[in-house]
Amino acid sequence: MSHPNNNVLRPKDNAxxxxxxxxxxxxxxxxxxxxLSKKPNSENLAPAASKPLPVTSNxxxxxxxxxxAASTAPPxxxxxQKPLVPTVKKVPSEFVAPAPVAASxxxxxxxxxxxxxxxxxxxxxxxxxxxxxxxxxxxxxxxLSNFDIGRMLGRGKFGNVYLAREKESQFVVALKVLxxxxxxxxxxxxxxxxxxxxxxxxxxPHILRLYAYFHDDVRIYLILEYAPQGTLFNALQAQPLKRFxxxxxxxxxxxxxxxxxxxxxxxxIHRDIKPENLLLGHKGVLKIADFGWSVHEPNSMxxxxxxxxxxxPPEMVQxxxxxxxxDLWSLGVLCYxxxxxxxxxxxxxxxxxxxxxxxxxxxxxxxxxxAAAHLISKLLVLNPLHRLPLDQVMVHPWILAHTQ
Numbered sequence: 065m066s067h068p069n070n071n072v073l074r075p076k077d078n079a080x081x082x083x084x085x086x087x088x089x090x091x092x093x094x095x096x097x098x099x100l101s102k103k104p105n106s107e108n109l110a111p112a113a114s115k116p117l118p119v120t121s122n123x124x125x126x127x128x129x130x131x132x133a134a135s136t137a138p139p140x141x142x143x144x145q146k147p148l149v150p151t152v153k154k155v156p157s158e159f160v161a162p163a164p165v166a167a168s169x170x171x172x173x174x175x176x177x178x179x180x181x182x183x184x185x186x187x188x189x190x191x192x193x194x195x196x197x198x199x200x201x202x203x204x205x206x207x208l209s210n211f212d213i214g215r216m217l218g219r220g221k222f223g224n225v226y227l228a229r230e231k232e233s234q235f236v237v238a239l240k241v242l243x244x245x246x247x248x249x250x251x252x253x254x255x256x257x258x259x260x261x262x263x264x265x266x267x268x269p270h271i272l273r274l275y276a277y278f279h280d281d282v283r284i285y286l287i288l289e290y291a292p293q294g295t296l297f298n299a300l301q302a303q304p305l306k307r308f309x310x311x312x313x314x315x316x317x318x319x320x321x322x323x324x325x326x327x328x329x330x331x332x333i334h335r336d337i338k339p340e341n342l343l344l345g346h347k348g349v350l351k352i353a354d355f356g357w358s359v360h361e362p363n364s365m366x367x368x369x370x371x372x373x374x375x376x377p378p379e380m381v382q383x384x385x386x387x388x389x390x391d392l393w394s395l396g397v398l399c400y401x402x403x404x405x406x407x408x409x410x411x412x413x414x415x416x417x418x419x420x421x422x423x424x425x426x427x428x429x430x431x432x433x434x435a436a437a438h439l440i441s442k443l444l445v446l447n448p449l450h451r452l453p454l455d456q457v458m459v460h461p462w463i464l465a466h467t468q
Contacts, residue, residue: 206278206287211239222246222256223283227290237275240286244279255356256284262332263355270323272343272353291351293344300339300402307405310436314466316342317399318458319350324395325454327358328388334358337394338372339401373417374407378446381418389448395457396443403432408444422446435462 214227217238223246228239247256263274273289293299296316300306308316320342327334334352341354377393379386400408408426411417420426424446428437439462442452457463 204276206276206285208280208285211237213239222250222252225288228287236290238288238290240288242284242286244282244284247284258360259355259358260286262358262360266326268323268326269349270319270351271326272345272351288353289345289351291343291345291353293346293348295340296342296344296350297339299344300405305405308402310403310433310462311466313399313402313436314463316350316402317395318463318467320352320395320398321454321457321463323352324391325458328391328454330360331388332358332360333388334391334394336372336375337391337398338375339398373414374410376418376421377448378422378424379448381421387448389451392443392451392454393445393448395454396440396451399436399440399443400426400428403436404429408440433462435460435465438462 210232211228211230214229217225217227219225223240223242226239226241227236229236242256247253260274260277263272264277267273272291275287275289277284277286279285300308320337324334324337334355334357336354336357337352341352343351343353345351375394375397377386377390380390397407397409409417409420411420424444426444428440439452439457439460442460443457445451452460
């Protein structure tokens, strides 16, 4: 149980196995019927994608698929070819892409417009009364033939992610394809359902959108927001010293802190914050992307050991119950890694990493400022009740000095 001695901070082997857990409290919503098939028939075939473009090697996150671009710079306009699309059974989706924003109702018409509008008042009211009595339009149903499939963006444990474009609107998305048989064999059906439940209801500028999902006999398809600049991990590795300066690090931490505040207000614990699960969208805006370990727990504590070894909080290592304060510990680990280039408790073996975590044993290099070191010390606290709350992180002097 040792890490390979190479430059990768968290190799694929350094990921904990998925463990099923009770999902009865997930958002209190009705379970989705994903109808996992026991007899898939074309599991090893990718969806009808056109010939993929060359892709730079990307490191997928532990326990899930990372939605990532081929490089850290915004790519040229993607080239799509019309795919050979297999016949896919239409299945209604619970969630739909956002509708266009209607024109503002507060705008006052000009004199000429008002004159023409006044004559049409009666007909407008009649139309309104007519539409009020009509039944609502049916929800949009999706199938694979609605999309042109582009290059592969990433690989994961249960499937792959492809660049895709919706044919009618020409809207570019990331299409995450999960194989039902692999999900069923790993007994993580409830976690996939929970990931869809949680992410599809979130609306925040620093959280990746899940627009909709659909499925066929073999696969589940998630229609996700496309983040063209790839993962924060790849951006970190591309830096000359494999670390960010304090201004850029503070910007990322503030963005992540804002997203975590949004989640915690809704009793959602992420539990797997790390650079591989954070994407960079247009203009480098940070977005939380992977909710495979997330849980909605308003009234109870959790016991499951989950996440990535280097980011585990001490209460998880000790097998104690944990709350949303585990995300505060992960925020401190991430802040350290962005400034230094590696995780604070990184060691060659799991046992050594666990020992350092339980002691809170880490050292900061001299180039890290005292203000940044103070914030890290207030987050990497062994007692979860004594960690700096998110609202205080947002107004910490180090954050304010570099983000205003």
